[in-house]
Amino acid sequence: MADFIIRGARVLGGDPSDLHVSDGVLVASAPDGAEVVEADGLIALPGLVDLHTHLREPGREDAETVESGTQAAARGGFTAVHAMANTEPVADTAGVVEQVWRLGREAGHCDVRPVGAVTVGLAGQQLAELGAMADSAAQVRVFSDDGKCVSDAVLMRRALEYVKAFDGVIAQHAQEPRLTEGAQMNEGELSGRLGLAGWPAVAEEAIIARDVLLAEHVGSRLHVCHVSTAGSVELIRWAKAKGVAVTAEACPHHLLLTDELAATYDPIYKVNPPLRTGADVEALRAGLADGTIDIVATDHAPHPHEDKDCEWAAAAFGMLGLETALSVVQESMVDTGLLDWAGVADRMSYAPARIGRVADHGRPLEVGQPAHLVLYDPSVRRTVDPTESASLSRNTPYAGLELPGRVVATFLRGRPTVLDGKLQ
Numbered sequence: 001m002a003d004f005i006i007r008g009a010r011v012l013g014g015d016p017s018d019l020h021v022s023d024g025v026l027v028a029s030a031p032d033g034a035e036v037v038e039a040d041g042l043i044a045l046p047g048l049v050d051l052h053t054h055l056r057e058p059g060r061e062d063a064e065t066v067e068s069g070t071q072a073a074a075r076g077g078f079t080a081v082h083a084m085a086n087t088e089p090v091a092d093t094a095g096v097v098e099q100v101w102r103l104g105r106e107a108g109h110c111d112v113r114p115v116g117a118v119t120v121g122l123a124g125q126q127l128a129e130l131g132a133m134a135d136s137a138a139q140v141r142v143f144s145d146d147g148k149c150v151s152d153a154v155l156m157r158r159a160l161e162y163v164k165a166f167d168g169v170i171a172q173h174a175q176e177p178r179l180t181e182g183a184q185m186n187e188g189e190l191s192g193r194l195g196l197a198g199w200p201a202v203a204e205e206a207i208i209a210r211d212v213l214l215a216e217h218v219g220s221r222l223h224v225c226h227v228s229t230a231g232s233v234e235l236i237r238w239a240k241a242k243g244v245a246v247t248a249e250a251c252p253h254h255l256l257l258t259d260e261l262a263a264t265y266d267p268i269y270k271v272n273p274p275l276r277t278g279a280d281v282e283a284l285r286a287g288l289a290d291g292t293i294d295i296v297a298t299d300h301a302p303h304p305h306e307d308k309d310c311e312w313a314a315a316a317f318g319m320l321g322l323e324t325a326l327s328v329v330q331e332s333m334v335d336t337g338l339l340d341w342a343g344v345a346d347r348m349s350y351a352p353a354r355i356g357r358v359a360d361h362g363r364p365l366e367v368g369q370p371a372h373l374v375l376y377d378p379s380v381r382r383t384v385d386p387t388e389s390a391s392l393s394r395n396t397p398y399a400g401l402e403l404p405g406r407v408v409a410t411f412l413r414g415r416p417t418v419l420d421g422k423l424q
């Protein structure tokens with residue numbers, strides 16, 4: 001395995017120093033002959049960890065594969081991603097999660113931790129084999145019916161109880177189904193004007209309120225996916241103050257974009273939960289800054305062009321996120337003064353690894369730790385070009401938009417997966 005001296009990197013945005021890498025680990029001094037990587041002016045962060053990625057394999061390899069999705073992850077600075085269970089077949093058995101885990105190992109661009117479905121076929125009727133998925137080679141710790149809400153309170157309670165045995169967590173897609181039938185965009189004055197059916201904030205908040213109470217009742221861990229409203233932030237703040245073991249994520253698009261984009265009727269902006277108001281964006285940013293929202297997760301949701309290039313109501317929900325996440329976080333959180341780079345390391349590496357119980361990721365950049373890291377240039381600006389993406393899909397909402405920053409290099413266990421901005 002190659003050895004590296006990463007010269008003059010600003011670790012977590014601090015003063016320039018050298019990082020030495022040997023045999024996949026950070027060491028005090030790399031052996032003679034180590035390759036020098038000039039990192040003048042670059043920020044070094046621990047390898048990013050995504051708790052919410054859709055890789056689409058098995059079943060929708062036209063939209064993304066484990067290979068292409070993990071290439072996009074590496075290009076975004078990620079060294080580990082959690083692959084959501086809403087594949088075809090659904091990842092609701094030890095067999096499917098092991099298949100996804102193995103594909104990730106073979107691809108080798110970043111570590112893949114499969115998420116297991118909570119219910120068989122995401123149908124919300126009976127619990128999937130959670131224990132078998134936990135005990136499998138994939139060592140599943142995060143369970144989610146993402147794409148659908150575990151809306152049955154009894155099933156949700158049982159799932160929360162069940163995962164306690166192996167320190168698992170239920171990641172809830174908080175969407176009250178009856179309140180969101182046919183929903184297309186954020187419910188408000190604008191949805192009325194545009195004639196698009198509304199997805200009210202209360203449909204998210206009602207499930208979060210119920211679930212934090214359930215998590216408290218059974219003493220289990222709850223994680224809330226893609227929090228999108230100011231009211232949800234308030235509920236999570238309240239639950240944490242009470243000592244409930246709840247964690248939460250915000251997605252880059254909810255930190256930057258608002259529902260006003262729906263006025264274009266361009267389905268590139270159609271996502272679940274929907275883009276919300278400017279006041280919601282402000283509340284999410286404040287919640288992420290003060291730790292009420294624990295992490296940023298991408299909800300990278302690739303869709304082929306035929307599922308997006310159609311009228312709004314017929315289009316699929318979801319947008320790409322892996323390759324632009326760090327830039328959007330810089331724009332919305334760092335350049336606004338809300339979070340420093342140490343805070344970014346926490347929200348995008350340490351905390352997601354902790355929630356997902358990924359033992360060898362999300363570690364500080366210290367001697368003896370695995371060499372998972374990203375070198376990032378915050379000083380450049382670039383216009384997002386979807387054709388440059390490693391993803392098989394092109395549905396980025398940032399196309400043509402200028403964003404700050406660029407991932408220069410990503411190291412996975414001391415091996416560059418990206419160098420000079422290029423996949424290795």
Ligand SMILES: NC(=O)N[C@@H](CC(=O)O)C(=O)O
Binds near residue numbers: 086270272
């Ligand atoms: N976020 C989305 O709009 N879509 C996701 C599902 C989900 O995250 O709920 C997808 O799988 O496409």
Ligand SMILES: [Zn+2]
Binds near residue numbers: 146147148173272
């Ligand atoms: Zn979801």
Ligand SMILES: [Zn+2]
Binds near residue numbers: 052054147301
């Ligand atoms: Zn999702």
